[in-house]
Amino acid sequence: MVWAAALPFHLFPVADDMSTAMNSEEIYVRTALQRLALDEGAKRYVMGNPNLYRVLLAASRPFIGGEVRDEALACARQLNRAGHKVTIDYVGESSREHSVVDEAAAEFLSLADDLLKTDLYANISLDLSHIGLLIDPTLAVHHLCNIAGRLEDSGREVIVSAESFVRVDAVLNATKASLGKQRNIGVTVQAYLPRTGRDVQSLLSDSPALVRIVKGSFDPPLGAYERGEALNGAYLSLVKIVADSGTPVLLATHDPRIIQEVQAEIAGDRLDPKLIRFEFLLGIAEDRLQTARMQGRSTQVYITYGKEWFLYLCNRLAEHPPNLIPALGRALKAITDHQ
Numbered sequence: 001m002v003w004a005a006a007l008p009f010h011l012f013p014v015a016d017d018m019s020t021a022m023n024s025e026e027i028y029v030r031t032a033l034q035r036l037a038l039d040e041g042a043k044r045y046v047m048g049n050p051n052l053y054r055v056l057l058a059a060s061r062p063f064i065g066g067e068v069r070d071e072a073l074a075c076a077r078q079l080n081r082a083g084h085k086v087t088i089d090y091v092g093e094s095s096r097e098h099s100v101v102d103e104a105a106a107e108f109l110s111l112a113d114d115l116l117k118t119d120l121y122a123n124i125s126l127d128l129s130h131i132g133l134l135i136d137p138t139l140a141v142h143h144l145c146n147i148a149g150r151l152e153d154s155g156r157e158v159i160v161s162a163e164s165f166v167r168v169d170a171v172l173n174a175t176k177a178s179l180g181k182q183r184n185i186g187v188t189v190q191a192y193l194p195r196t197g198r199d200v201q202s203l204l205s206d207s208p209a210l211v212r213i214v215k216g217s218f219d220p221p222l223g224a225y226e227r228g229e230a231l232n233g234a235y236l237s238l239v240k241i242v243a244d245s246g247t248p249v250l251l252a253t254h255d256p257r258i259i260q261e262v263q264a265e266i267a268g269d270r271l272d273p274k275l276i277r278f279e280f281l282l283g284i285a286e287d288r289l290q291t292a293r294m295q296g297r298s299t300q301v302y303i304t305y306g307k308e309w310f311l312y313l314c315n316r317l318a319e320h321p322p323n324l325i326p327a328l329g330r331a332l333k334a335i336t337d338h339q
């Protein structure tokens with residue numbers, strides 16, 4: 001954990017283990033947290049209540065780069081020094097007001113300008129619903145192309161995140177409309193959705209700069225693959241489809257079985273390592289990230305910053321319930337420190 005030790009708020013670190021099997025109580029907690037993540041009223045309540053905001057911010061600290069851009073850039077610098085690329089997300093989603101969308105788009109452009117002034121090996125990730133998708137998809141396309149255009153000459157990418165399954169068509173349509181205009185746009189696909197194989201084939205015909213493959217963190221629809229063999233199989237077949245097309249893959253998973261499988265494919269010359277970038281979320285499975293780097297793989301860390309970390313915190317706790325106890329410890333410490 002070369003870089004983790006230098007980051008603040010690791011007093012109660014993120015829990016980690018090798019197992020993904022959950023008991024029925026954990027499944028209940030996961031589902032409740034996944035639903036809470038998408039509850040816009042709950043997010044507003046937390047953001048409008050300074051004490052609750054402060055305590056939950058403490059709980060979310062190991063997962064986020066900070067509240068402001070400079071903190072995220074400092075975190076990016078540390079990670080770059082440790083040999084990892086980064087992607088930075090000014091976190092937020094589901095914006096329904098023009099003023100919020102305008103502010104988010106301006107912040108992403110300022111982030112792009114800051115990156116251009118540095119030699120940081122960093123690109124940008126964003127949610128299209130943060131920059132206008134729910135108001136007017138053409139607005140999101142406009143902002144996405146502007147941000148990507150700002151970075152294009154520097155060789156940096158802008159990667160569109162995958163949102164709740166009810167938004168898949170809207171996100172993919174807006175992304176495909178943008179791919180025709182900018183060449184440095186990447187897209188995220190969720191392996192837990194059985195439709196994703198078809199979506200990927202369609203996306204590849206529009207030549208995305210790269211395809212990030214995730215399992216999927218939102219409350220799944222009926223028919224979605226559960227965590228386990230079937231999902232891992234679907235994940236690996238997406239890796240093959242994308243890599244076979246010559247398109248770079250962001251292998252965005254901490255799952256040791258998928259990582260080992262991909263490493264074995266690379267070792268057996270069945271997968272070109274130049275097409276695979278191992279991508280981890282900040283503060284999670286840092287030992288696996290470090291191992292991948294030490295084995296000479298291209299690695300990338302996803303950093304978020306901003307004040308809208310509520311959904312992000314809920315998802316990180318939902319996908320790994322052992323995180324709840326350390327998160328509670330950080331929250332309790334924030335309460336006692338304040339007295």
Ligand SMILES: Cc1cc2nc3c(=O)[nH]c(=O)nc-3n(C[C@H](O)[C@H](O)[C@H](O)COP(=O)(O)OP(=O)(O)OC[C@H]3O[C@@H](n4cnc5c(N)ncnc54)[C@H](O)[C@@H]3O)c2cc1C
Binds near residue numbers: 161218252285302
């Ligand atoms: C770079 C990146 C971008 C992402 N973007 C999106 C997106 O746009 N849309 C979307 O729906 N999802 C996104 N995700 C989240 C993703 O869908 C999964 O929910 C998340 O990565 C956990 O799944 P996993 O693949 O690591 O496998 P899992 O089976 O969930 O976990 C495998 C192992 O990884 C470790 N682990 C996983 N999560 C945690 C955690 N929170 N804390 C501690 N250990 C953990 C544990 O050891 C666990 O046993 C992204 C993930 C990454 C890495």
